[in-house]
Structure formats: structure tokens, C-alpha cells
Amino acid sequence: MRVLIATAVPAERDAVARAFPGRPVPRTLPGGLELLAVPDPLPSDHLFFDPLLAGPLPVAPPLPERGAEAPGAAQAVHLLATGAGPAAAAAGTAAALAVAALDERPYDLVLSAGIGGGFAPLAPLGTLVVAEAMVAADLGAQTAEGFVPVTDLGFGRAVHLPPAALLRDVTRALSPDDAADAEGAPELPPVVVGEALTVSTVTGTAERAAELRELRPRAASEGMEGFAVAEAAYGYGIPALELRAVSNPVGPRDREAWRIPEALAVLTSAFAALAPVLQEARRYV
Numbered sequence: 001m002r003v004l005i006a007t008a009v010p011a012e013r014d015a016v017a018r019a020f021p022g023r024p025v026p027r028t029l030p031g032g033l034e035l036l037a038v039p040d041p042l043p044s045d046h047l048f049f050d051p052l053l054a055g056p057l058p059v060a061p062p063l064p065e066r067g068a069e070a071p072g073a074a075q076a077v078h079l080l081a082t083g084a085g086p087a088a089a090a091a092g093t094a095a096a097l098a099v100a101a102l103d104e105r106p107y108d109l110v111l112s113a114g115i116g117g118g119f120a121p122l123a124p125l126g127t128l129v130v131a132e133a134m135v136a137a138d139l140g141a142q143t144a145e146g147f148v149p150v151t152d153l154g155f156g157r158a159v160h161l162p163p164a165a166l167l168r169d170v171t172r173a174l175s176p177d178d179a180a181d182a183e184g185a186p187e188l189p190p191v192v193v194g195e196a197l198t199v200s201t202v203t204g205t206a207e208r209a210a211e212l213r214e215l216r217p218r219a220a221s222e223g224m225e226g227f228a229v230a231e232a233a234y235g236y237g238i239p240a241l242e243l244r245a246v247s248n249p250v251g252p253r254d255r256e257a258w259r260i261p262e263a264l265a266v267l268t269s270a271f272a273a274l275a276p277v278l279q280e281a282r283r284y285v
């Protein structure tokens, strides 16, 4: 599978990169963002796929130089720090998707990953939210009767859903039972499956948190990129999924309560457990 993982900032990207062996190889995209290719996303016992026949080769081809990607490689994990916020996330993700399409090496899957706020009581600090839906929570109009989503105004999209099989495989790979089977399995964070909200304005009051919870009762996390990454992927017909490691509660501003290093460590252990899913040859639709 060819996978693009979009984060907001380099610290998040590097936390994901630590889940994979080797030093990632950079490539500058038009517009200046740096795309990092994980050098060795293949397990040692992988099948070798012929890109033309789209089937397994009887004999393993020579391994590419460490760090280089095999031409037409069926497997790739690319990391991109787009910048924070929905506009930067959509623009950066779209640039990477456009380059991949022009190279005739499209991605099969796009992941949005990062730290985020967690809605109480569903997603406390230290949990990992796996998005059952990626929701543009403040995209719409404020009226005297309350918030009206953009879709009720007659245009756009406000929700993207991951394919059910993808959600199932990811949550399964992150579940203790599965992970216990894997040798040297990393410690796993508690997983919460719920809605991942994307906002342009970070919630800073208990009132706004309650408002969002009322609008979206299954809200588990708040971030500023997930929906935007999924929206870019949607334009290319590529499935997307968001993962948020909870670094702070959604609610009143309290920088003291932030647990950023811990949340970054959650991202690393989550992606270490997810690596086998990302190495699968299957495609989700």
C-alpha cells in the first residue's frame, strides 16, 4: 500500500517517523514543503509485486539502495508536515497528492495524524482517538437559531467517513489482544473510537466545548487538520482516516495541563503497532 501521513508540525511528523526504522529520505514538493519517504516500510518477509503485472514476482528483485524507493514500488510510507490549520493541511496534502498522481504513483491511503484536544469524559489525556468520522465542526453559518452546517446551506461537505474495513483493521491492530501476539510489541495507548472534529478556532471555554458536544454527541477529539486532509484525499478518491493523540482536554485554556511529549509518544507507539496494516497490499475503498 502507498500511504501518505499528514501531520501539522514537524514534531508530530517526527514522532510518527520514529515508529519506522531508518532515516527518512526528503523530497521537496512544489511550493516548498518537504515530503519524507520512510526508507524501509517493508517487513522482511514481504511479497515482491511486479508493478506492471500487479502480481507477485517469483524472484525478489534486488533491494533498492537504503533510503531509495524502488521504481513503481507498491509499498511506500510518506510523511508530510503541512503546517497547522485546515487551510495549510488541505493545501499541503493536495500538493503531495497531485505530485503522486503526476508521477503515476498515487497513494492508496491518506492518514491525518497529530496531537489534539480530547472531549471529556470520552477521550481523556493519553488516549488515542481513531476517527469514525472526520467532521468540519465550524464550517457553516451562525444564525439566530444556532449553527447551520455548510451542507444545510446547500453546498460543500462537512463530514468524511473512513471505509469501515479500514476503521476495523486499524482499531484491531491497536487492540491489546492483537498487539500481544506481535513479538516485541510496543505498549499501546487506550483507543477511543469517536468523531474527530476539525475547527479553525481552538476551543478555549467550557461553554464552547459543551456547544460542540451538543452539536456532535459522539465528538471525541478536536484538531485543526483532519477534515481538511480528508477533503483533499476525497478529491482524488482516496480513503482517509484521522488519528489524534490527546494532549489536552477540550475546554478552558490551561497550558499547564498540556501533555505534549506524552501525546507524541502515543503517536509513535500507535504507528509502530499500525505498521503491519500500512504494509498490507490491500486497498480500502
Ligand SMILES: O=C(O)c1cccc(C(=O)CC[C@H]2O[C@@H](n3cnc4c(=O)[nH]cnc43)[C@H](O)[C@@H]2O)c1
Pocket (backbone or CB within 6 Å): 008, 009, 084, 085, 114, 115, 116, 117, 118, 199, 201, 202, 203, 204, 222, 223, 224, 225, 247, 248, 249, 250, 253, 254
Ligand atoms: O494557545 C492556546 O490556548 C492553544 C490551545 C490549543 C491549541 C493551540 C495550538 O496552537 C495548537 C494547534 C495544533 O495542535 C492541534 N491541537 C492540539 N490541541 C488542540 C485542541 O484542543 N483543539 C484544536 N487543535 C488542537 C491542532 O491540530 C493544531 O495542529 C493553542
